[in-house]
């Protein structure tokens with residue numbers, strides 16, 4: 177059956193990388209709003225802590241690696257079997273190593289591409305393959321970065337995040353009119369494992385570039401994701417929304 181909109185009663189949302197940072201904040205925001213959340217991460221201990229923090233709430237955690245095609249398929253098999261009503265996907269899991277391109281070996285290049293681009297491709301394809309045959313409405317939100325728009329001192333990271341923006345616009349076309357696909361482009365998000373890996377001189381440059389005062393916290397980026405999952409953003413697809421305190425005006 178075709179529905180006009182996502183309704184609160186039917187919201188079941190997949191969030192990858194829910195064990196820390198933006199993913200963890202987003203899981204909390206979505207549960208607070210009454211949604212069911214299924215998350216995966218490679219950080220088993222982090223997932224256990226997350227589950228304990230939200231005990232008794234509709235949250236499922238899976239230890240899965242989005243860089244593995246087999247894991248993505250097995251994860252989606254499990255989600256679709258247990259939650260055929262699933263109607264949201266947030267490709268949040270990301271890997272940033274903060275190193276110059278000459279320090280990369282081939283295996284690490286493959287890993288960064290797989291986590292940041294291949295995983296979202298595989299998961300989006302399975303998600304759309306589940307909803308589109310029945311003409312069901314849904315929303316995908318991808319996490320890119322200012323690095324994907326203006327470049328990065330880590331060339332691999334700049335490359336994959338530009339790829340996420342391209343994937344978003346292309347999947348928006350592919351999955352229309354039923355699944356909206358949008359992308360969030362954050363600046364430097366404090367209290368994340370990724371922020372801890374940014375070289376000191378780049379950290380200072382990012383902070384200097386911000387026009388607004390106050391830090392960009394994981395919860396604030398999660399708020400933009402919540403908006404893009406919700407009916408409030410019903411006219412947006414293929415859109416890039418920033419959560420960056422106005423850094424690197426572009």
Ligand SMILES: NC(=O)c1ccc[n+]([C@@H]2O[C@H](COP(=O)([O-])OP(=O)(O)OC[C@H]3O[C@@H](n4cnc5c(N)ncnc54)[C@H](O)[C@@H]3O)[C@@H](O)[C@H]2O)c1
Nearest residue numbers: 193196197198217218241242269270321364365368369370
């Ligand atoms: N932190 C920043 O400053 C910043 C800036 C711009 C964009 N981003 C993007 O925002 C998203 C969230 O990042 P964050 O800052 O919360 O980072 P984070 O490192 O705090 O959290 C990322 C989560 O993804 C998980 N993860 C990593 N590889 C995985 C894999 N192969 N399979 C499953 N899970 C995996 C990690 O274990 C972790 O729990 C990422 O896509 C990141 O690239 C972050």
